[in-house]
Amino acid sequence: MFGRQVFDNFTGSGATQSWARARYALGExxxxxxxxxxxxxxxxxxxxxxxxxxxxxxxxxxxxxEGALESAVRASLEVNDR
Ligand SMILES: Cc1cc2nc3c(=O)[nH]c(=O)nc-3n(C[C@H](O)[C@H](O)[C@H](O)COP(=O)(O)OP(=O)(O)OC[C@H]3O[C@@H](n4cnc5c(N)ncnc54)[C@H](O)[C@@H]3O)c2cc1C
Structure with missing residues (x-):
């Protein structure tokens, strides 16, 4: 995505994390x-x-x-309006 210049700063070692496979997260x-x-x-x-x-x-x-917070405000207003 960023082109070959990323290799200038890449040490050659890295790690990835799959939240979908994390035992206690089971997703992101x-x-x-x-x-x-x-x-x-x-x-x-x-x-x-x-x-x-x-x-x-x-x-x-x-x-x-941000989406979580917006939805919280929406749902709170819905409940308050009842
Ligand atoms: C590793 C990681 C990195 C992230 N990085 C970013 C980032 O940089 N910027 C960003 O904006 N977002 C990021 N996110 C996403 C962001 O965290 C989520 O979109 C947001 O927290 C979702 O909020 P939510 O309230 O919808 O759900 P959640 O935060 O998942 O809250 C749901 C709650 O419901 C509870 N619950 C579940 N089942 C039950 C039940 N049966 N009874 C009672 N309670 C229950 C859970 O314990 C949890 O506390 C990241 C997420 C992860 C995992």
């Missing part, structure tokens, strides 16, 4: 395939009776803290 955040965000977004945030849904996966900024 929702990972939508192309089209899924658009397809599922209205449903993920729809309340079901007295149950309201929040979380990064219900936002338009999935996998980000």
């Amino acid at each position: 955040a929702v990972i939508f395939t192309p089209g899924q965000l658009h397809e599922h977004h209205p449903a993920t945030r729809t309340r079901e009776g007295r149950i309201h849904f929040a979380g990064e996966h219900t936002s338009l900024k999935p996998a980000w803290i």
Whole structure:
């Protein structure tokens, strides 16, 4: 992605971490395939009776803290409006 210049600063040793394979993490955040965000977004945030849904996966900024916070505000306002 950044071109060959990255090798100027690369020591030759590195490590990767798979959160999906981490025993206690079992994932990092929702990972939508192309089209899924658009397809599922209205449903993920729809309340079901007295149950309201929040979380990064219900936002338009999935996998980000900002999306989680936005969804928390939305769900809080929904509950407050009832
Ligand atoms: C390694 C890593 C790096 C990241 N880096 C960034 C970054 O740099 N910037 C960024 O913006 N985002 C980053 N993220 C993503 C960000 O952390 C998440 O998008 C955000 O924390 C999601 O918040 P959430 O409230 O939707 O869900 P969560 O933070 O996952 O909260 C869900 C909560 O529900 C609890 N829970 C689950 N099941 C139950 C149950 N049955 N009963 C009661 N409680 C339950 C869980 O214990 C958890 O506390 C990173 C995530 C990881 C894992």
